Amino acid sequence: MKQLNEQMNLGAFVFTFGHHFAAWRHPDTDTNEVISLEYYREVAASAERGKLDMLFLADSGSIPLSDAESSARFVYPESTAVLGAFAAMTTKIGLAATVSTTFNDPYNVARRFSTLDHLSKGRAAWNVVTSTKEGDALNYSMEKLPEHGLRYERAKEFLDVANALWDSWEDDALIWDKQDGVFADKEKVHLLSHSGTEFSVLGPLNIPRSPQGRPVIIQAGTSPAGSRFAASGADVVFTACEDKEEAISFYKHMKGLLPEFGREAGDVKIMPGLMYFVGATEAEAKVNEEQFYDLILPSAGVTYLSRMLNTDLSGCSLDEELPEIELKGNTSRAKLIVEMARKTKQTVRELGMHYAVARGHMKVTGTPEQIADVMEDWFRSGACDGFNIMPPLLPGGMAEFVDQVVPVLQRRGLFRTEYTGNTLREHLGLKRPNSQFAAGGTYSLQEEVST
Numbered sequence: 001m002k003q004l005n006e007q008m009n010l011g012a013f014v015f016t017f018g019h020h021f022a023a024w025r026h027p028d029t030d031t032n033e034v035i036s037l038e039y040y041r042e043v044a045a046s047a048e049r050g051k052l053d054m055l056f057l058a059d060s061g062s063i064p065l066s067d068a069e070s071s072a073r074f075v076y077p078e079s080t081a082v083l084g085a086f087a088a089m090t091t092k093i094g095l096a097a098t099v100s101t102t103f104n105d106p107y108n109v110a111r112r113f114s115t116l117d118h119l120s121k122g123r124a125a126w127n128v129v130t131s132t133k134e135g136d137a138l139n140y141s142m143e144k145l146p147e148h149g150l151r152y153e154r155a156k157e158f159l160d161v162a163n164a165l166w167d168s169w170e171d172d173a174l175i176w177d178k179q180d181g182v183f184a185d186k187e188k189v190h191l192l193s194h195s196g197t198e199f200s201v202l203g204p205l206n207i208p209r210s211p212q213g214r215p216v217i218i219q220a221g222t223s224p225a226g227s228r229f230a231a232s233g234a235d236v237v238f239t240a241c242e243d244k245e246e247a248i249s250f251y252k253h254m255k256g257l258l259p260e261f262g263r264e265a266g267d268v269k270i271m272p273g274l275m276y277f278v279g280a281t282e283a284e285a286k287v288n289e290e291q292f293y294d295l296i297l298p299s300a301g302v303t304y305l306s307r308m309l310n311t312d313l314s315g316c317s318l319d320e321e322l323p324e325i326e327l328k329g330n331t332s333r334a335k336l337i338v339e340m341a342r343k344t345k346q347t348v349r350e351l352g353m354h355y356a357v358a359r360g361h362m363k364v365t366g367t368p369e370q371i372a373d374v375m376e377d378w379f380r381s382g383a384c385d386g387f388n389i390m391p392p393l394l395p396g397g398m399a400e401f402v403d404q405v406v407p408v409l410q411r412r413g414l415f416r417t418e419y420t421g422n423t424l425r426e427h428l429g430l431k432r433p434n435s436q437f438a439a440g441g442t443y444s445l446q447e448e449v450s451t
Contacts, residue, residue, distance in 0.1 A: 004123060005103040006307045006429070007413070007414055007415055007416060008375070008379045008384075008386035008387070008409070008414055008415055008429075009053050009237075009269055009271060009385055009387075009428055010050075010052045010053055010386050010388075010389060010406075010409075010415060011052060011053050011054045011055070011056045011094075011096070011271060011386070011387070011388040011389070011431075011445045012043075012047040012052050012054070012055050012056065012389055012391075012398060013046060013056045013058070013388045013390045014040075014043055014055055014056065014390070014394065015058060015275060015394065016034070016035075016075050016076065016077075016394075017029055017394060018391055018392050018393035018394040018397055019275055019304070019390040019391060019392055019394075020244035020275075020292045020295075020392035020393065021296055021304060022295035022296045022297075023154040023290065023292075023392060023393050023394070024072045025178040025295040025395055026291075027294065028150075028392065028393060028396060030159055031449065033229040034075055035075075036434065037085060037285060039394070039395055039422030040082060040085055040086065040089070041089050042085055042395040042398075042399075043055070043087045043394055043395045044090050044093065045089070045308060045404050046395070046398040046399040047093055047398055047402065048056075048090050048091070048092055048093040049233070049387065049402055050398075050401070050402030050403075050406045051092075051406075051415070051416050051417065051418060051419055052093060052122075052389075052402075052406075053093070053094050053386070053424065053427040053428055054093060054094030054095065054096050054216075054424055055086060055090075055093055055094070055095055055096065056096040056125075056127065056129075056218070056238070056439055057079040057083065057096065057098060058069070058076065058079070058127075059076050059078070059097070059098040059099065059100070060074055060131075060133070061081040061100065061103060061131060061133070061135075061136035061139050061388070062074075062133055062135035062138070062139050062375070063075070063135075064135065064303070067347065068147055079097035079098050079099065080097045080099065080112050080113070080116065080188075081097075082190045083095045083097045083116050083120075083124065083168070084116065084119065086120075087116060087119045087120040087123070088119075088357045090120075092123075092124075092419045092421075092427075093119055093123065093352045093427075094123045094124075094125055094216065094424030094427055094428075094449050095123050095124055095125065095424075096124075096125035096126070096127055096216070096218055096424075097113075097116075097124075097125070097126065097127065098127040098129055099112070099113075099126060099127070099128070099129070099133045100130065100136075101128060101129070101130055101151075101154055101155040101159070102130055102131040102136070102137075102145070102146070102151055102154065102155075103136065103140040105199065106158050106159075106161035106162045106165065106199055106201060107161075107165065107201055107205070108168060109126070109158075109162060110161075110162040110205055111205060111206070111207060112371070113126050113215040114165075114166060114191070114207045114210045114215070115207060116215070117210035117211055117212055117215050118207070118210050118211065120424060121211055121422065121423070122203060122208070122210070122211030122212045122423030122424065122425070123424045124212070124215040124216070124411070125215055125218055125235075125236070125424055126162075126215050126216070126217055126218065126220040127215035127219070127220065127238070128155060128159060128217060128218065128219050128435050129156075129220060129232070130148075130151035130152060130154070130155050131145060131151070131220075131357050132145070132172050132310070133145075133310065134310060137420075138427065141442070147221070147224065149225060152226065152229055153197070153198075154197075154198045155229060156229055156232070156233075157196050157197060157198050157199060158198070158199065158331065159217070159229075159233050160233075161192065161194055161196070161199055161201050162217040163214060163233070164192050164194065164203070164435070164443045165192065165201070165203055165204065165205040165268060166205065166209065166210065166213065166214040166215070167190075167209070167213075167433075167436045167437055167443075168189065168191075168192065168203050168204030168205050168213070168435075168437065169184075169188070169189050169190075169202050169204060169205065169207075169208045169435075170182060170188040170189075170190075170209065170435045170437055170438050171209055171213070171435060171438070172188065173185050173189050173208060173209070174189035174208055184208075187435075189204050190203065190437045190443065191203050191204060192204070192443050193443075195316055199431050209435065211423060212424065212425050212432060213311075213432045213433045213434070213435070214433050215234070216235045216236060216424050216425060216428065216430065217233055217235045218234060218235065218236040218237075218238055219233075219234035219236070219237055219238070220237070220238040220239070222239055222240070222250065222336075223296055223335075225315065227253065227254060227257060227306070228257065230254065230268070231254060231257035231258055231260070231261055231262045231268070233261075234246070234268060235267070235268060235269065235428070236268070236269045236270075236271060236357075236428065237254060237268060237269070237270045237271070237429050238271055238273065238388055239270060239272045239273070239336065239384075240273055240361045240374050241272050241335070241360075241361075241362060241383075242360065242361070242362050242363070244381060244383050245376055247272060247362075247378065247383035248381060248382055248409045249386060250270075251270050251376075251381070251382055251384060251419075254268065254270055255268070255270075255379070263445075264447075266429065267430070269365065269385040269386065269428055269429075269430070270384050270385050271384060271386045271387055271388045272361065272362060272383075272384050272387060272388070273361035273362070273373070273387070273388045273389075273390050274361065274362055274363075274364065274387040274388065274389050274390060275361055275362070275363045275364075275390040275391075275392060276363070276364050276365070276371050276389070276390075276401065276405070277289035277292070277363075277364075277365040277366075277392060277399060278365075278366070278367070278371060278401070278404055278405065279366070280323040280367065281367060281368065282366050282367060282370065285365045285366050285370075286365055288365075292392055292393075293353070296353060302314070302316075302318065302348055302349065302352040303351065303352075305337070305348070305351055305352040308334060308337060309325060309337060309338075310327070310334065311325045311326070311327075311332050313348060316348050317348065318347065318348050318352075319347050319348075320347060320348065321340040321341065321345055321346070321347060321348070322338065322342075322346075322348055322351060325338070336360055337351070362374075362378075362392060365451060367405040367410055368405045368407075368408050371405050371408075372405055372408040372409050372412065372414075375405075375409065375414075376409075376412065376414060379414065388404060389401055401449070
């Protein structure tokens with residue numbers, strides 16, 4: 001059980017138009033500009049006013065054109081570019097962007113996030129993902145995605161190299177001796193001379209160590225490979241779970257993996273996604289939710305389900321159960337969907353509608369107090385360390401949560417009323433990592449500890 005005086009962490013998951021599948025069709029959505037600086041300014045201002053830990057941006061490398069409606073939700077601006085804008089608009093809130101290890105190189109990504117950490121004075125975070133969509137591969141000169149296990153092997157080496165690049169300048173490497181013309185102590189700026197399976201990187205990074213030492217690392221995989229990857233190097237784990245008991249089981253499993261990698265329970269924060277529909281009364285909240293449901297075309301829901309499963313379901317009967325399918329890409333989310341389909345015996349139509357709403361994340365409908373009740377229950381029960389909130393509609397849904405739900409959490413002592421630190425690591429209660437090169441340390445590719 002949680003200690004009664006402990007406070008939860010809260011991130012804000014920013015998604016174009018909002019997290020509901022048909023948010024773009026909502027009458028309150030302004031579709032005059034698909035990508036708008038004013039939109040991001042309004043979202044950021046609301047989230048920072050609510051003293052939230054961070055803004056979290058997803059990303060994708062392809063857009064499906066098989067259905068006009070489902071394509072709208074896959075409009076993704078490049079996430080680190082948006083973070084640069086957020087850094088100029090805000091002063092306290094953390095800034096997290098998704099970048100795939102499948103289609104990038106460590107040096108480029110390390111430079112990008114180090115720059116963002118400097119510009120934001122220590123508020124940058126990288127959501128480390130392995131790409132799962134075959135359409136992404138076709139946009140990056142690949143005929144198909146690498147196998148699931150190989151993607152994680154590449155990701156592990158990628159993160160090891162990025163961490164070493166961030167550490168390649170020790171904290172006190174800069175001298176700035178104007179009299180003698182000495183910029184830095186070259187003994188405290190280190191080569192990697194890395195030569196691995198996937199990457200060859202000499203180093204050092206051409207940017208001195210950033211305010212957080214290393215940007216905060218977020219990871220979202222819940223597969224066995226993803227869990228071990230997160231346990232070895234993530235600071236935050238973003239999960240999708242609708243059932244509290246399953247969330248408690250995952251929480252215990254993830255925290256239980258940490259000692260194997262020389263880490264403690266407090267070194268990693270577990271934050272499931274939370275979509276909400278809020279109203280002054282429970283009845284009003286349900287009416288609000290139904291308004292969103294009415295905007296989903298069944299065919300579009302099935303198209304979206306097809307993308308999540310990496311399988312074309314267009315030829316399936318909407319009113320029959322999900323047929324036996326091959327799980328291409330072997331993603332943990334796809335496995336969860338298939339398991340739920342077998343368990344609930346929902347039809348393809350029902351599954352499409354279900355996952356079009358919250359994509360397997362928990363969903364709460366009710367008054368601000370009822371939403372806070374569920375959040376407190378999960379938090380106190382050891383199901384999570386906090387939540388990544390998922391407004392169904394943006395930008396207005398962010399203010400809705402901040403103005404209605406956050407004050408309830410604050411009155412209960414579950415969330416801060418003011419920022420007490422300046423960096424994202426301080427907001428999350430995470431230690432600043434030392435450079436692995438300090439005190440005579442040297443770089444070597446870390447081997448995974450096996451059970």
